[in-house]
Amino acid sequence: MNPQPPDVVVIGAGFAGLSAATALVEGGARVLVLEARGGLGGRATAFDDPVTGERVDNGQHVFFGCYHETFRFLRRLGTDGDVVLQPSLAVDVIDRAGERTTLRCPSLPSPLHLLGGVLRWRALGLGDRLAALRLGPALQALRRRAAEPDVPPHRSEPTPEETVRAWLARQGQTPRLIELLWDPLAVAALNESIDVAAAQPFGAVLAGLFGPDPRDSALALPRRPLDELYAEPARAWLAARGSEVVTGRVARVARDAEGLFVAAGPLVVRPRAIVCAVPWHALPDVLADAGGEVAFTRASAARVVPRAIVTANVWLEGGPREGGDGAGSFVGLPGRTFQWMFDKRRIFGDAASHLSLVASAADDVAARDNGGIRELALAELRGALPETKGAAVRRIVIVRERRATFSVAPGAPPRPSTATAIPGLYLAGDWIATGLPATIEGSVVSGHRAAAAVLTHLACHPSSSTTKKSR
Ligand SMILES: Cc1cc2nc3c(=O)[nH]c(=O)nc-3n(C[C@H](O)[C@H](O)[C@H](O)COP(=O)(O)OP(=O)(O)OC[C@H]3O[C@@H](n4cnc5c(N)ncnc54)[C@H](O)[C@@H]3O)c2cc1C
Incomplete structure (x- = not known):
């Protein structure tokens, strides 16, 4: 010392x-x-996997363009270049019926870029797309609140008692739009079911994502x-x-x-x-x-009250590489227990050869034994990506973070x-x-x-x- x-x-x-x-x-x-x-x-953080010798994160962490203070910190250290930010928000999604589509936001001013992306998203019907437009005034109000916290609340803003689902219903959002867009986003950001989580912190998240710069909503993944x-x-x-x-x-x-x-x-x-x-x-x-x-x-x-996140890291024998035309290295799996799959082989390059399946809001999953979690993760992986069915499983490492976040x-x-x-x-x-x-x-x-x-x-x-x- x-x-x-x-x-x-x-x-x-x-x-x-x-x-x-x-x-x-x-x-x-x-x-x-x-x-x-x-x-x-x-x-x-990360740990050494003793069998494969690979470094494994304790759970995939996703950054967003609106993480301005985080990028300031990384710039101080000189490592900001190791977090790769998308040019604009693009997410591949496989719905419960197995249909794969991409939400890709065009280069328009925020939040029109989101609305433009949603309007062109094949996964949605006409009613869902029109419902998304109805959220425009609420997004504007949330942005104003972030800039001027003392302005009187607009009626579209969340109240302190409102849950995320109740607020989305009040904004006229359709069940399909909620399942494919808002639920995955809210669960990833809040780590809590939208039936339980308060809408106000979700409003703060939306205000950050759909702030003045359209790149604020772009996703970023660390490549180390x-x-x-x-x-x-x-x-x-x-x-x-x-x-x-x-x-x-x-x-x-x-x-x-x-x-x-x-x-x-x-x-x-x-x-x-x-x-x-x-x-x-x-x-x-x-x-x-x-x-x-x-x-x-x-x-x-x-x-x-703590909330859990469970990650199943899966090593497949010569399995296919994730690589849709959207984000390429990850895919959203809405309506499942494991809501996201990240292909660490594409994210870390030669330093990794595993997939990470992430279950947020996962207190129930964390209570299961490893065999039960392994079975569920593989069933959901093979159901969403049938091309993985033929690949032998070399190894699975389950990480339970029981106190990943706090309840909101x-x-x-x-x-x-x-x-x-x-x-x-x-x-x-x-x-x-x-x-x-x-x-x-x-x-x-x-x-x-x-x-x-x-x-x-x-x-x-x-x-x-x-x-x-x-x-
Ligand atoms: C699996 C998982 C996935 C996540 N995914 C995301 C994501 O995608 N995006 C995102 O933005 N966030 C994500 N998070 C949340 C994010 O990781 C946390 O919000 C953040 O890392 C918390 O940092 P912290 O410094 O506040 O606390 P911590 O990381 O908990 O750091 C506190 C430190 O204090 C130490 N400590 C405790 N007691 C003592 C003591 N008495 N003396 C000395 N040291 C002590 C602890 O050991 C610890 O190292 C995720 C979290 C988990 C677990």
Whole structure:
């Protein structure tokens, strides 16, 4: 460890913690990042498959053009080129009857590009296409709200109690349009059934996707394993600037007569500010001794309901390569349990030879045993892509992320702000009140906000810090 005391300790090395740490260093602070696990990246990471030797993501992560803060973070690290953004939104879809079509948005101003794409989409009938046009005023209202949060709500905007399905029904969206377009989009963004999830965070997602730039709704896929995309580059970036990431340290925040400090095993650090960038379920323990001022935040965090994502990674013997005329490397499978299939062979090139089938809103799937998940994944794969039927299965690796995201159902506990009631203690993480659901962009927005708040705090409270190690 660096013997010099850091200005700031960041707890947690996921997207939130690492974006905060790098922004802090950019702003002139010295930072120590403490991570509980042996590896970096939190919920967006990768692991070695011992049999094939391939790096496997803990779950496919999809970025969008509207992830502006995320791309800013990646540009800082110099890895933004490893996330390949479509020229405009294009998605291949195989419906439940097995018909394959492509939603491709033409180059028109937003949101006309979406409406243009939907109007030309063969999967839809005339009634569905006309219904899509009815959403135009709501999209305009959501965009206005994003730009001017204080304007009075338009009647087309979601109410706090409304679920996504109820809001879509109120907008006159047809069952087929919901099944093929809105349900896959909402479940991917919110990781919750549209019968349960609140419509307001979905509105925030739509406002981002259909903002002023038509490319905001284009999809982007990382072409490297997730930890190699940002976590390890962030570690190296910080080290090159005299800051540090230390793994295997379960940290907690405590307070004594001298003030706040961070304890992690034998290490005790008294920085000038702390950013706690852990997920909601870790927060009550990390802040248990921080003081009564954060009792409400701890209690809210303890009430958060987690949601699961399950991924079945499938190695086929000489199986066909995904390659429709749309996105080419992935296909939407609406109406199934595994809603998306990603061909990692096309995404990672020679470094991978597997397909990743993703089930979001998957609490029920996560409760099944591996045999049951394997059977379901293969049945859905072979049903949607009959050309895979003849290919022998070489290997399947199931990844259950039981606490992938937090529920955004109406009545969910309040999300805390960046600043706490304790001076010098700040929060980051996808669960912080950004208005976005649990996404990479939400994490990085929270990380950058925490960094900005800490830099202001440091400027207002110049003082020295001390680090000591005790056994
Ligand atoms: C399978 C899966 C698929 C997903 N797909 C998408 C997607 O397609 N698009 C998208 O935008 N988002 C997606 N997400 C969501 C996204 O991964 C998360 O929102 C984001 O990674 C959260 O980052 P974070 O930094 O806020 O939290 P985390 O990644 O959870 O990081 C917090 C870190 O804190 C550490 N920590 C906890 N307690 C302590 C402690 N006491 N001391 C030190 N360290 C501690 C943890 O080990 C962890 O590394 C997906 C998530 C999963 C799991």
